[in-house]
Amino acid sequence: MKRNYFHASFTPKSLNFRTLNFLFGYIMIEISVLGSGSRGNSTWISNGTDSFLIDAGFCGRELDERLTKIGHNLKDVQAVVITHDHGDHINGAGVVARNANAPVWIHARNLNKLKKRLGKRVEFQYFTPLMPFTIGAITITPFETPHDATHSSGFIIEQDGAKIGYATDVGFPEPSVIAALKKCDILVIESNHDEELLRTGPYPPILQARISSDEGHLSNRQTAEILKAVAHEHLKQVILIHLSGENNNPSLALAEAKMALEGFSTEIVLSTQVEPTARITL
Ligand SMILES: [Zn+2]
Numbered sequence: 001m002k003r004n005y006f007h008a009s010f011t012p013k014s015l016n017f018r019t020l021n022f023l024f025g026y027i028m029i030e031i032s033v034l035g036s037g038s039r040g041n042s043t044w045i046s047n048g049t050d051s052f053l054i055d056a057g058f059c060g061r062e063l064d065e066r067l068t069k070i071g072h073n074l075k076d077v078q079a080v081v082i083t084h085d086h087g088d089h090i091n092g093a094g095v096v097a098r099n100a101n102a103p104v105w106i107h108a109r110n111l112n113k114l115k116k117r118l119g120k121r122v123e124f125q126y127f128t129p130l131m132p133f134t135i136g137a138i139t140i141t142p143f144e145t146p147h148d149a150t151h152s153s154g155f156i157i158e159q160d161g162a163k164i165g166y167a168t169d170v171g172f173p174e175p176s177v178i179a180a181l182k183k184c185d186i187l188v189i190e191s192n193h194d195e196e197l198l199r200t201g202p203y204p205p206i207l208q209a210r211i212s213s214d215e216g217h218l219s220n221r222q223t224a225e226i227l228k229a230v231a232h233e234h235l236k237q238v239i240l241i242h243l244s245g246e247n248n249n250p251s252l253a254l255a256e257a258k259m260a261l262e263g264f265s266t267e268i269v270l271s272t273q274v275e276p277t278a279r280i281t282l
């Protein structure tokens with residue numbers, strides 16, 4: 001006979017992530033984009049036991065405050081995995097690594113510049129594109145992304161069949177990036193700018209050219225192109241990240257993504273620069 005674990009006062013509403021894991025042995029992955037945009041990027045990923053950040057582009061205090069908002073804190077961070085060496089992705093990585101005593105995973109060929117930027121007393125671990133590595137029970141497979149940084153990377157995060165794709169700061173919908181992002185349950189993807197708003201916006205021509213180049217950022221249209229190519233019936237959520245404050249409008253990004261995912265029941269979540277998204281679990 002199936003055991004009923006529920007006490008009368010123990011409503012589904014009170015079920016949290018750790019409780020579900022404990023009671024039912026569910027392996028779940030939890031994700032929250034703590035903030036995303038040109039003023040800082042960081043994403044929390046955890047299976048309830050193993051936890052890490054992708055990027056740490058906010059100062060330590062700011063990251064701690066944002067983690068507190070989703071029920072965690074800096075000490076819960078067991079590793080920081082870095083996409084690339086631009087300040088909006090690494091500014092707080094050294095502080096987090098020292099405070100949480102957490103290693104920082106970087107591209108194996110990205111040593112000197114990052115080591116200098118992150119300061120002393122940081123333990124580095126090195127990854128190579130397409131070579132999976134693990135943080136506890138979570139497997140992470142890096143893949144290269146076209147961007148004007150030193151060895152920029154995206155990641156596939158997997159545990160027990162659950163798959164999250166993570167792609168930020170991607171110059172254009174490169175076929176290898178699209179191939180990497182297929183069959184995900186959750187996709188975290190840049191939707192940086194609206195092409196018309198960028199063209200008519202406040203940025204000088206040289207910066208406009210950099211952003212729209214093949215080593216810059218994905219426009220809403222390019223993100224939609226990727227979404228169309230990777231959409232499938234089990235794609236539960238798409239989290240749009242790195243929206244430009246000057247050259248985009250959340251409603252435009254959302255509309256393009258919605259059109260690309262027409263016919264699918266995928267939920268689209270907009271991240272913001274100022275606060276964490278809700279925790280999304282798989
Ligand atoms: Zn960048």
Ligand SMILES: [Zn+2]
Nearest residue numbers: 038086088169
């Ligand atoms: Zn960036």
